[in-house]
Amino acid sequence: xxxxxxxxxxxxxxxxxxxxxxxxxxxxxxxxxxxxxxxxxxxxxxxxxxxxxxxxxxxxxxxxxxxxxxxxxxxxxxxxxxxxxxxxxxxxxxxxxxxxxxxxxxxxxxxxxxxxxxxxxxxxxxxxxxxxxxxxxxxxxxxxxxxxxxxxxxxxxxxxxxxxxxxxxxxxxxxxxxxxxxxxxxxxxxxxxxxxxxxxxxxxxxxxxxxxxxxxxxxxxxxxxxxxxxxxxxxxxxxxxxxxxxxxxxxxxxxxxxxxxxxxxxxxxxxxxxxxxxxxxxxxxxxxxxxxxxxxxxxxxxxxxxxxxxxxxxxxxxxxxxxxxxxxxxxxxxxxxxxxxxxxxxxxxxxxx
Amino acid sequence: xxxxxxxxxxxxxxxxxxxxxxxxxxxxxxxxxxxxxxxxxxxxxxxxxxxxxxxxxxxxxxxxxxxxxxxxxxxxxxxxxxxxxxxxxxxxxxxxxxxxxxxxxxxxxxxxxxxxxxxxxxxxxxxxxxxxxxxxxxxxxxxxxxxxxxxxxxxxxxxxxxxxxxxxxxxxxxxxxxxxxxxxxxxxxxxxxxxxxxxxxxxxxxxxxxxxxxxxxxxxxxxxxxxxxxxxxxxxxxxxxxxxxxxxxxxxxxxxxxxxxxxxxxxxxxxxxxxxxxxxxxxxxxxxxxxxxxxxxxxxxxxxxxxxxxxxxxxxxxxxxxxxxxxxxxxxxxxxxxxxxxxxxxxxxxxxx
Numbered sequence: 001x002x003x004x005x006x007x008x009x010x011x012x013x014x015x016x017x018x019x020x021x022x023x024x025x026x027x028x029x030x031x032x033x034x035x036x037x038x039x040x041x042x043x044x045x046x047x048x049x050x051x052x053x054x055x056x057x058x059x060x061x062x063x064x065x066x067x068x069x070x071x072x073x074x075x076x077x078x079x080x081x082x083x084x085x086x087x088x089x090x091x092x093x094x095x096x097x098x099x100x101x102x103x104x105x106x107x108x109x110x111x112x113x114x115x116x117x118x119x120x121x122x123x124x125x126x127x128x129x130x131x132x133x134x135x136x137x138x139x140x141x142x143x144x145x146x147x148x149x150x151x152x153x154x155x156x157x158x159x160x161x162x163x164x165x166x167x168x169x170x171x172x173x174x175x176x177x178x179x180x181x182x183x184x185x186x187x188x189x190x191x192x193x194x195x196x197x198x199x200x201x202x203x204x205x206x207x208x209x210x211x212x213x214x215x216x217x218x219x220x221x222x223x224x225x226x227x228x229x230x231x232x233x234x235x236x237x238x239x240x241x242x243x244x245x246x247x248x249x250x251x252x253x254x255x256x257x258x259x260x261x262x263x264x265x266x267x268x269x270x271x272x273x274x275x276x277x278x279x280x281x282x283x284x285x286x287x288x289x290x291x292x293x294x295x296x297x298x299x300x301x302x303x304x305x306x307x308x309x310x311x312x313x314x315x316x317x318x319x320x321x322x323x324x325x326x327x328x329x330x331x332x333x334x335x336x337x338x339x340x341x342x343x344x345x346x347x348x349x350x351x352x353x
Numbered sequence: 354x355x356x357x358x359x360x361x362x363x364x365x366x367x368x369x370x371x372x373x374x375x376x377x378x379x380x381x382x383x384x385x386x387x388x389x390x391x392x393x394x395x396x397x398x399x400x401x402x403x404x405x406x407x408x409x410x411x412x413x414x415x416x417x418x419x420x421x422x423x424x425x426x427x428x429x430x431x432x433x434x435x436x437x438x439x440x441x442x443x444x445x446x447x448x449x450x451x452x453x454x455x456x457x458x459x460x461x462x463x464x465x466x467x468x469x470x471x472x473x474x475x476x477x478x479x480x481x482x483x484x485x486x487x488x489x490x491x492x493x494x495x496x497x498x499x500x501x502x503x504x505x506x507x508x509x510x511x512x513x514x515x516x517x518x519x520x521x522x523x524x525x526x527x528x529x530x531x532x533x534x535x536x537x538x539x540x541x542x543x544x545x546x547x548x549x550x551x552x553x554x555x556x557x558x559x560x561x562x563x564x565x566x567x568x569x570x571x572x573x574x575x576x577x578x579x580x581x582x583x584x585x586x587x588x589x590x591x592x593x594x595x596x597x598x599x600x601x602x603x604x605x606x607x608x609x610x611x612x613x614x615x616x617x618x619x620x621x622x623x624x625x626x627x628x629x630x631x632x633x634x635x636x637x638x639x640x641x642x643x644x645x646x647x648x649x650x651x652x653x654x655x656x657x658x659x660x661x662x663x664x665x666x667x668x669x670x671x672x673x674x675x676x677x678x679x680x681x682x683x684x685x686x687x688x689x690x691x692x693x694x695x696x697x698x699x700x701x702x703x704x705x706x
Binding site for chain 1: 613
C-alpha cells in the first residue's frame with residue numbers, strides 16, 4: 001500500500017482486508033487547509049496569471065462588496081456555487097468517488113457472493129481496466145446504488161474516510177484530496193473573505209463530498225449540495241436511532257438538477273457559479289439570469305502537460321457525458337461567461353508543484 | 354382590511370382582489386429583527402423566569418463553548434434545530450401557512466372554475482369555518498398541493514410576501530409574523546452569539562418559511578429545512594430560466610422525515626433541538642442520541658390565558674395529529690428532555706405584550 005491503486009482483484013481484496021484492521025483515521029485529509037487570513041485584492045489570487053479570467057473575479061468582488069457601487073450585494077445575500085469534479089479537483093481518468101465505488105465491489109462480493117456472477121459486478125471483479133472503463137452510465141449507476149447503500153450513515157462515514165486516507169491517484173500517486181486546483185482554492189478563500197457563502201454543487205454524492213469538504217475546501221457539510229440517496233430513520237437493536245442509506249435517488253444533481261437542487265437546499269439564486277461541463281450548464285444559466293452583478297465561469301481543460309486536455313481544447317466533437325462540448329463553448333461565448341484556460345490563466349495547478 | 358381574517362368567500366375574494374393591486378411589499382415583515390448584539394449569559398434570556406428550563410439552556414451553552422470543558426464543541430460544529438409551528442410561533446387554531454393555502458383557494462377557483470364543484474375546494478369556498486376545521490388531513494394535503502404549485506418560484510415569492518404583509522391572526526389582529534415567542538427569539542440570538550448555526554426544521558413548506566425567516570428569526574433561507582415540493586427547471590417564453598413548483602412531494606419533513614431531512618440538507622447531527630409535538634419526536638431522539646452535550650427541549654402549551662392550553666396540560670388523551678401526546682410526555686421524562694412550561698417558564702410570551 002504505497003501509492004498505487006491496486007490493479008487486480010487480489011490486490012483490491014488485500015487492500016480492503018488491511019484497511020478493515022486499521023482504526024478510523026481522524027487525521028486531516030488534505031495538506032491544504034482553509035486559510036483564515038483575509039487576502040487583499042492585490043495578492044488574493046497569487047496562482048493566477050494576469051488576464052481576463054482573473055480580472056473578472058476581481059471586478060465581480062469589487063462591484064458586489066462596495067456599498068457605493070450600484071451592483072452592491074448585502075453580505076448576507078452573497079452566494080457562490082462550485083461544481084467539484086473538473087472544477088475544483090481532477091476528474092480524469094475516473095471520478096474520485098467512482099473509484100471508491102469500484103473499490104467497494106470486492107468487499108460487497110464477499111458479503112453477497114451472488115454478485116460475483118452478476119454484471120456489471122463481474123466485470124469490475126475481473127480487474128480488466130479497459131472493460132471497466134467501457135461500462136455504460138447505466139451500469140455505473142447500478143454500481144453506485146449497490147455500493148453506497150444498505151448501511152448506516154455512520155458506517156458510510158467510517159468506510160469513506162478510511163478509503164480517502166489510503167487511496168492514491170494513479171498518475172500523481174497522491175491522495176485524491178490533494179488533487180485540488182490551487183487557483184480555485186484561492187478563489188474560494190477570496191470569496192469567503194469578502195462575505196460570500198461558498199457552496200459545492202456536485203453531480204456526485206453529497207454524503208461522500210461532505211466527508212472531506214471542510215478539511216479540503218473549507219466548506220462545511222451543510223454547504224455541500226449533491227446527488228442524494230434517501231435515508232431511512234430507524235432504531236438499532238440497542239434502541240439507538242440510526243439513519244440507513246437506501247437505494248432510492250432523491251436528487252440527481254446534474255444538468256437541470258443543479259438549479260433544482262440549489263432551490264431545494266439553498267433556496268436562492270447564486271451570484272456566482274463555476275463549472276466545467278454540460279452538467280453545469282443550467283446552473284450557470286440560472287446564476288447568470290439574476291439581477292445585478294453576475295459571475296459565470298467555466299474551467300477549460302487545455303493543459304495536457306500539467307493536467308489533461310479534453311473538450312474543445314482537443315478539437316472535438318467530444319460526446320462524453322458531462323464534458324465541455326462545442327455547444328457549451330458557444331453558449332459561453334454568447335452569454336459572456338468567462339472561460340478559464342488552465343494552461344494560460346493558472347500559474348500553478350496543484351499546491352504540491 | 355383592518356385586522357380580521359375575512360369570514361366569507363366574498364370577503365376573501367375582496368381581500369385577494371385588493372391584494373392583487375398592491376405593489377410587492379418589501380418592508381420588514383416583523384417588528385422584531387435579529388439582534389446583532391452579543392448577550393452575556395446573565396441577561397441573555399430576559400423573558401425567561403429562573404427555573405430548570407432556563408438553567409438547562411445556560412448550562413448547555415456553558416458546557417459546549419468552554420474549551421476547558423470535556424463537553425466542548427468546536428464552533429464550526431455547533432448546530433441547533435427548531436421546529437416552527439408551536440415552538441417558535443403560534444400554531445392555533447390553524448397553522449399560519451394553512452391559512453395562506455385556504456386564502457388562495459378563491460383565487461385559484463377564479464382561474465379554474467372546475468374547482469368550485471370539487472371537494473374539498475367546495476367546502477373551503479363555502480366559508481363555513483366549522484366544516485373547514487373538520488377537513489381531514491388528506492383533504493388539507495390536496496389543498497396544499499393545488500395552492501402551492503403550478504407557478505414559478507418568483508411568482509410564489511411575490512404572492513406569499515403579499516399575503517404575509519396583509520393577513521392578520523383572528524385573535525391578536527396582528528400579522529402572523531408578529532406571533533413569535535419572545536423567549537424563543539432570545540434563545541435563537543443567544544445560541545448564535547455563542548457560535549451555533551440555528552436552523553428551522555418545519556413540517557410545513559420550506560419555501561414559505563424562507564420568505565420571512567431572515568427578518569423574523571434572523572435565520573437565512575438556506576438554514577430553513579422543511580417539507581419540499583419538487584421544482585422543475587424550464588425556460589420562459591423570453592428564454593429566461595425559471596423554476597416551476599410541481600405537485601410532487603420530495604420531502605415530508607414530519608416525524609421520521611425530520612432527521613431524514615436534517616441529514617439531506619445539513620448532513621450532520623444537531624447538538625440541540627427544540628420542538629413541541631409528536632412531529633418533532635424523532636428529531637429530538639436523533640439529536641439526543643449523539644455524543645457529548647445534548648439539549649432536547651419541548652414547549653408545553655399550558656397557558657390558556659396568554660396563549661393556548663392543549664396537549665398534556667389539558668388532561669388528555671389528545672389524539673390530534675402532531676400534538677404533545679401523553680406518550681411523548683412520557684418519553685421526555687424517560688430521556689431527560691427538558692419540558693418548557695409556557696405558563697411558568699416564560700415571563701412574557703410576545704414582544705408586543
